[in-house]
Amino acid sequence: MTTNASLLARRQKAVPRGVVTGAPIFLDRALNGEMWDVEGNRYVDFGSGIAVTNTGHRHPKIMAAAAAQSEKFAHVAFQVTGYEGYVELAERLNDLAPINDAKSIFFTTGAEATENAVKIARAYTGRQAVITFTGAFHGRTQLTMAMTGKAVPYRTRGTPLAAGIFHVPFPIAHHGVTEEDALHALHNVFKADVGPQDVAAIVIEPVQGEGGFYQTPKAFMTELRRICDEHGICLVADEVQTGFARTGKIFAIEHYDIEPDLIPVAKALGGGFPISGVIGKAHIMDAAEPGGLGGTYAGNPIACAAALAVLDVIDEEKLCERADTIGGIMLARIEKFKQSNSLRPIGDVRGLGAMVAFEMVKERGGNEPDPDATKAVTAAALKAGLILLSCGYYANTIRLLAPLTIDMAHLDEGLDMLEVALKV
Ligand SMILES: Cc1ncc(COP(=O)(O)O)c(C=O)c1O
Known part of the structure; x- marks a missing residue:
């Protein structure tokens, strides 16, 4: 059976390290805001192929x-x-x-x-x-x-x-x-x-x-x-x-x-x-x-x-309006995460439409970037079933790029997974 591990081993032999794959999984198929890997594991997609599938995966039109x-x-x-x-x-x-x-x-x-x-x-x-x-x-x-x-x-x-x-x-x-x-x-x-x-x-x-x-x-x-x-x-x-x-x-x-x-x-x-x-x-x-x-x-x-x-x-599908709705839901949840003592410290939270991000910081209320925590959160998100990307000049930004067509239930599910990934 083809597994993520067997494909990763082949990839490491065949493909140079200069092109990095954030999530060490190999995709079988995707639909709108969901993805399935070669082992049948399901993921909610907050990456959109780096802001490409704003219209979701495989939109029928x-x-x-x-x-x-x-x-x-x-x-x-x-x-x-x-x-x-x-x-x-x-x-x-x-x-x-x-x-x-x-x-x-x-x-x-x-x-x-x-x-x-x-x-x-x-x-x-x-x-x-x-x-x-x-x-x-x-x-x-x-x-x-x-x-x-x-x-x-x-x-x-x-x-x-x-x-x-x-x-x-x-x-x-x-x-x-x-x-x-x-x-x-x-x-x-x-x-x-x-x-x-x-x-x-x-x-x-x-x-x-x-x-x-x-x-x-x-x-x-x-x-x-x-x-x-x-x-x-x-x-x-x-x-x-x-x-x-x-x-x-x-x-x-x-x-x-x-x-x-x-x-x-x-x-x-x-x-x-x-x-x-x-x-x-x-x-x-x-x-x-x-x-x-x-x-x-x-x-x-x-x-x-x-x-x-x-x-x-x-x-x-009025995706401009939908971007504002999705962004609003995301920002409200992240602001709640920021207030929670049981989650890792979050710094600046920002968004324009559905281009939403927050910073991982070393201390609650502080501003010092925490790139290690950022890596840990994206890795934990993947374990929880969420494709999540980081970025940033200071390598401490988590960015949320859900498809603008995402099913609202999947948006909530993805945010629940993010909360799990932020647990200390
Ligand atoms: C603002 C901006 N310009 C240019 C590029 C380069 O695009 P590509 O990777 O398709 O060459 C990117 C890619 O992330 C980008 O975000």
């Missing part, structure tokens, strides 16, 4: 759309012949994005989307430098690795870093960086490292994903927009993790009063089928030379069909 497209053709390359699904998806996203007069282009992974947003911003401005933030995560390619604001494990072992990337501290008041501190640091970068006239883009996640679910403060985002306008810099809102109803809006940047220039998207757009894209102001998007953008698999037809169905499901 999405699977049907992908199946219908696969009956026609699976691949042609958009650079070889066009197909309607690609164009229709661009039209739908152009209408949905908070950008007046937008165009969209598609790729496959989030890193590609973020990297291409920078490429487009560089083509438009004719400048090279890019500013990103500590704790940011933008991918694992050569450029996005340099943009990512966490050295270990993403930028180690002598890997040369792409030039022209400058990091500014991300404002997290309870970890000692105020908005004023961050703006001061940005002005120092302009003075000491690169003049604003040489900066192509400032790239920021509206809510940091891998960095710990820290929301960019509203006034800070407004000030970034003002600075970008003053100096002709493109403001890029990386929505790879926040996009597609996760935060209670289709795009998290809709929580702000500003219009970004470019929005890289990926993950939940395809509902499990690999597709990413960049949505942006038309005159900026058109700056790259013909032939300068694209990719063999970019905007795969099956993934485009799935993505169109994802947008329908988000609309028909």
Whole structure:
């Protein structure tokens, strides 16, 4: 019989350690908010494949759309012949994005989307430098690795870093960086490292994903927009993790009063089928030379069909509203956990829609990060039957990313499992 242990042994021989699997189980099947491993064990899914299955596992509409497209053709390359699904998806996203007069282009992974947003911003401005933030995560390619604001494990072992990337501290008041501190640091970068006239883009996640679910403060985002306008810099809102109803809006940047220039998207757009894209102001998007953008698999037809169905499901099932409901239920339970003396100490609790997180701290009422407790809780959650992810610049954030379609009974069950995992 195939067991988790036998597959783990084969995996360790066949697959390098550089790709880490958080839960040492091997999946057999999944449906909406539930998963079953090869031994038949059942789990509630609070991971959504890292914010991908916002529409749940195997949503019938999405699977049907992908199946219908696969009956026609699976691949042609958009650079070889066009197909309607690609164009229709661009039209739908152009209408949905908070950008007046937008165009969209598609790729496959989030890193590609973020990297291409920078490429487009560089083509438009004719400048090279890019500013990103500590704790940011933008991918694992050569450029996005340099943009990512966490050295270990993403930028180690002598890997040369792409030039022209400058990091500014991300404002997290309870970890000692105020908005004023961050703006001061940005002005120092302009003075000491690169003049604003040489900066192509400032790239920021509206809510940091891998960095710990820290929301960019509203006034800070407004000030970034003002600075970008003053100096002709493109403001890029990386929505790879926040996009597609996760935060209670289709795009998290809709929580702000500003219009970004470019929005890289990926993950939940395809509902499990690999597709990413960049949505942006038309005159900026058109700056790259013909032939300068694209990719063999970019905007795969099956993934485009799935993505169109994802947008329908988000609309028909009111997943933005559902994100708020789910987030509210989660936050209320976590606040209760925080008050309980029989559970491990919890620090800051935060959430925007269903992008909810809390910090594990060394002492009740304290603020000192406890990465060991964080690891212990995710491991205990798995034992209890809950797929739970950690993250964070300080490696002490537990993030809750249930599918937005999750059955409410499964949501409660998952939170009960989390309570068990938090027991001292
Ligand atoms: C905000 C953000 N940008 C970019 C990426 C990279 O996406 P991918 O892993 O699909 O390359 C991620 C992945 O977690 C992300 O959260």
